[in-house]
Amino acid sequence: MAVTIKDVAKKAGVNASTVSRAIKDSSEISDKTKAKVRKAMHELGYRRNAAAQVLASGKTNTIGVVFPAVNDKESQPFYMKILSSINETARDYDISVAIATGHTVAQLKKQVELQYSEKRVDGFIVLYAGKSDPIREYLLNNKIPFVLVGTPSDHKNEITHVDNDNMLLGREAVHHLVDLHHENISFVTDTTQGEVFEERYHGFKDEAQRYGINEKLLVMDRDFSVTNETALVVIDDVLALKVVKQLTSQGLRVPEDISIITYNNSIFTTIIHPYLTTFDINIEQLGATAVKKFLDLRDEEEKLPEKTIIPFQLIERETTKARI
Amino acid sequence: MAVTIKDVAKKAGVNASTVSRAIKDSSEISDKTKAKVRKAMHELGYRRNAAAQVLASGKTNTIGVVFPAVNDKESQPFYMKILSSINETARDYDISVAIATGHTVAQLKKQVELQYSEKRVDGFIVLYAGKSDPIREYLLNNKIPFVLVGTPSDHKNEITHVDNDNMLLGREAVHHLVDLHHENISFVTDTTQGEVFEERYHGFKDEAQRYGINEKLLVMDRDFSVTNETALVVIDDVLALKVVKQLTSQGLRVPEDISIITYNNSIFTTIIHPYLTTFDINIEQLGATAVKKFLDLRDEEEKLPEKTIIPFQLIERETTKARI
DNA sequence: CTGAAAGCGCTTACAG
DNA sequence: CTGAAAGCGCTTACAG
Structure with missing residues (x-):
């Protein structure tokens, strides 16, 4: 059978309760005893029984x-x-x-x-x-x-x-694009539901207005296209991939004709070129x-x-x- | 506190061991008793304690x-x-x-x-x-x-x-392509390691030879290109995406100029057009x-x-x- | 078919 | 600082 706390106790010449306390490094136990217990544990290859611990302690961990x-x-x-x-x-x-x-x-x-x-x-x-x-x-x-x-x-x-601070994420995208001298920027999404959309878009819009930039909201569908935008903020990587594809097939070059910045830094950003500029959200x-x-x-x-x-x-x- | 087997036993007027047996629908227990126990369990909202069960039974489930x-x-x-x-x-x-x-x-x-x-x-x-x-x-x-x-x-x-039967998966790809009258088919991979590659490629090669088809092995790298192939079998979806991209940028149209068939049917097959023809492996x-x-x-x-x-x-x- | 009892391997007041 | 004892909530021979 597996070695238990009792076996350790016997080997160390102490009581099982002492072993239990020594294991959790209780301040009640003397260093000398702890050392003895640790030695015995080691020699016997003791492993706690998780179920017993849960049952006795009431914590499942x-x-x-x-x-x-x-x-x-x-x-x-x-x-x-x-x-x-x-x-x-x-x-x-x-x-x-x-x-x-x-x-x-x-x-x-x-x-x-x-x-x-x-x-x-x-x-x-x-x-x-x-x-x-x-x-x-x-x-x-x-x-x-x-x-x-x-x-x-x-x-x-x-x-x-x-x-993450999704509002700030929206702002920072605009900020970066403005640094690159863009003045016509749209926000592209495939959903207008949820906090993520709301906050990123809110931040985007707010910051764009602050800079006095032209901004629009574009909802992606079959006949998605842009007008005078020179940059797009896309709500996530997967959608960005579709957007790039769509623009490319319409004869627009990314990033020469239009810049794209997106979110999440998932695997989708680096499968095919052009690799996507994106915000890593630190998962x-x-x-x-x-x-x-x-x-x-x-x-x-x-x-x-x-x-x-x-x-x-x-x-x-x-x-x-x-x-x- | 939570209701235990004892509470149920008391309510049902039986012993805890009987409750335990009734719960696991033991054939030793009479239907009448089981019914009584079930009723009591229900009324009290009994839930087993997983840790106690593990400790007593020795099975963690x-x-x-x-x-x-x-x-x-x-x-x-x-x-x-x-x-x-x-x-x-x-x-x-x-x-x-x-x-x-x-x-x-x-x-x-x-x-x-x-x-x-x-x-x-x-x-x-x-x-x-x-x-x-x-x-x-x-x-x-x-x-x-x-x-x-x-x-x-x-x-x-x-x-x-x-x-899955990866060898058969290799064969079936060739089979399907031959049905579509292709006669120059290459197998594209980014790794030559592992059973998946070995078996899919083995099946591919074997079947191609059986049909007397021209076949080659192409390892994907920066300057990947095809010669006279009219069809490609690509080892997985992600690589297939890259292959399509590469071919397209070389002026080849998929599938008009070259057909592609791949494996796994992951999300990658339907993010951007052309959607990939693929084998679903029934995950x-x-x-x-x-x-x-x-x-x-x-x-x-x-x-x-x-x-x-x-x-x-x-x-x-x-x-x-x-x-x- | 059912009950009484021991035991699974820990923890934790309580006592000293 | 350490020990003895009760208890956590089940399961399972054993007996009848």
């Missing part, structure tokens, strides 16, 4: 990661990347990760409820925002600790969340911060909800160019 | 999913998709999923070892093949149950694995089957290793056309 209930999550590199980041950060804190996925919100909610009620997780990191999500409601109503990656459209003040840090905030929330009584802003960087590649 | 120790896993939609499929299939069997990720093989191996030795998982599903992987060695040496998605290059006979079924095979392996004594072949489908889109 695992976080549930909730993916959106849509099929297109597979296509967005964001999710796999943040999952890795969450998992690796969690491991550093000796925390495990469980996942909740589903094709429908109902399925997903069921899995979330089950994970919590069967005491498999201490709480959740939710990887999507959007409006009035039943799962968020459930978590909120039951006072289950969770942190959201993104910006919720409601209950902003009650939800600990971590996100790794989003994930790592979400874990830390979650642990704060779980461990501190009366911890107030807070928003954490993760910085971004402009990655200049081949789709932006100064006007002469 | 969770599978560890091992991702490759590379950074580019984020860019391949395959991983997120198969993870969802594994998670959703597992849930149907009342099984949880844990994940193991890492930037280096050492990190990854450490997490795998920890998960197993701390009894967090019953075994693993490994999402990559490749040659002589230390993690695979570890699992094999310690007789830890695992199934591999893909085809290992060694120990084939000792490892339960699930994969959902790969994942679901991996879970089922894992459970067989875990539960049946002396279960022999086996390979399961998952079927594929040709998805005709815009990059293939008959020669006139």
Whole structure:
């Protein structure tokens, strides 16, 4: 059988409770005893039994990661990347990760409820925002600790969340383009829903007006085309790829005739030339911060909800160019 | 506090052990008693405590999913998709999923070892093949149950694995192209490593020779170009995208001048036109089957290793056309 | 078909 | 600073 705390205790000549305390490096235990215990653990190759620890302590030390209930999550590199980041950060804190996925919100909610009620997780990191999500409601109503990656459209003040500053992201795109002497800039999107669109576009518009620049909102469709724009801000990488393709087939050269700047710095930016100039949103840090905030929330009584802003960087590649 | 098996027992007027048996629908228990127990469970809103069950039964009922120790896993939609499929299939069997990720093989191996030795998982599903992987060695040496998605290059006979028939995939591409009257076909790849390349190319070559078709192997690089080919088989979607781009910029039209057929049917096939003709490899079924095979392996004594072949489908889109 | 009891491997007041 | 004991919520031989 596997070696237990009792075996270690016997070998070290102490009580099992002492071993338990020594393992968690309790300040109650003398250094001498700790050393003895550590030696015994080592010699026997002791490994804790996770289930026993959970049962006795009441803490699961695992976080549930909730993916959106849509099929297109597979296509967005964001999710796999943040999952890795969450998992690796969690491991550093000796925390495990469980996942909740589903094709429908109902399925997903069921899995979330089950994970919590069967005491498999201490709480959740939710990887999507959007409006009035039943799962968020459930978590909120039951006072289950969770942190959201993104910006919720409601209950902003009650939800600990971590996100980029999307408004600033909108501003900075304009700022960069203005630096390159562009004066006719449109914002291109394929959706007008959601906080991401709203904030990026808001920032874009605001900054454009501040500079006295011509700006428009273009919604991508089959017969998308531009008029007198010399630069475009595109809401994400995938759409930017389509935009480049469309413009190219209309005889416009990117970036010679028109500059493009976009967001996320996903794999899509560097599959085919011209490689896209884009803002990197630091997914790794989003994930790592979400874990830390979650642990704060779980461990501190009366911890107030807070928003954490993760910085971004402009990655200049081949789709932006100064006007002469 | 949460309601336990004891509370249910009291309410139903039976012993806790009876409740335990009733819950797992043991044939030892009378239907009448089961009904009583179920009623009590329902009224009290009983939920099992996962940790207690694990500790008492010795089964964790969770599978560890091992991702490759590379950074580019984020860019391949395959991983997120198969993870969802594994998670959703597992849930149907009342099984949880844990994940193991890492930037280096050492990190990854450490997490795998920890998960197993701390009894967090019953075994693993490994999402990559490749040659002589230390993690695979570890699992094999310690007789830890695992199934591999893909085809290992060694120990084939000792490892339960699930994969597509890559050789057949190579053949079928040629077959389809020959049906479209193509007679000069090359195979395009960016790597000559790994079972996937070897088998797809092997099948391709074999079938081309069988038909007496001109065939060549082209390795993609900066100055990639074709000579007299009228059709190309490209090893995966992402590379196909690059190939299309390259050919287009050389003045060749796809599919009018040259047909392209590729593999995987990932998101990359339908971002920009021409949409790629591709083989769908049924990732959902790969994942679901991996879970089922894992459970067989875990539960049946002396279960022999086996390979399961998952079927594929040709998805005709815009990059293939008959020669006139 | 059901019950009583021991046990899974930890943690944590309580006592000293 | 350390030990003895109870307990976390299940499962599972054993007995009847």
